[in-house]
Amino acid sequence: MQRVYISDTNIWIDFGQAGLLDALFELxxxxxxxxxxxxxxxxxxxxGLLERGLVVETLAEEAVEQLFTLMAEHGNSSLADVSCYLIAKMQGLPLLTGDGxxxxxAAKDGVQVHGALWLLDQLVAHDIVTKAHAAAALQTMLDAGARLPPVDCAHRLAAWRT
Known part of the structure; x- marks a missing residue:
């Protein structure tokens, strides 16, 4: 069964920097x-994302108006990231984001949410990348400034490098 996930900007940036965009679309x-x-x-x-199969949703005008209210409520979240949250919430789909x-x-509102580490876990679980490749990709993301939970990253790096 094919699952649908709404993904914000940082997911594409992090996985692009790690060279894992093709791998993501194999999931x-x-x-x-x-x-x-x-x-x-x-x-x-x-x-390149569109060629790989990214589906793009366009928000209706009324929904765009809601974004500015949501941005104020969410603090530092960008317009782009809040737009993904809104689509996920409206359609009852999981959200992929690293925005704290x-x-x-999303969790408070009952929207299922995952991040880059969960996607790396999925790549390993589906045998798309090796554990060593996932560890190297995670290290690349961190070196490029990805803001991921340090303890969770350390656990994965330790497990994947063995």
């Missing part, structure tokens, strides 16, 4: 982002 998932995310991305290039405030709000 039995459909990845969806909003037109706002696609418009915001430079690297990775949106065209967005994760907390």
């Amino acid at each position: 039995p998932f459909t990845f969806v982002s909003t037109d706002i995310v696609v418009d915001e991305l430079n690297n990775p290039a949106p065209a 405030r967005l994760r907390k709000q």
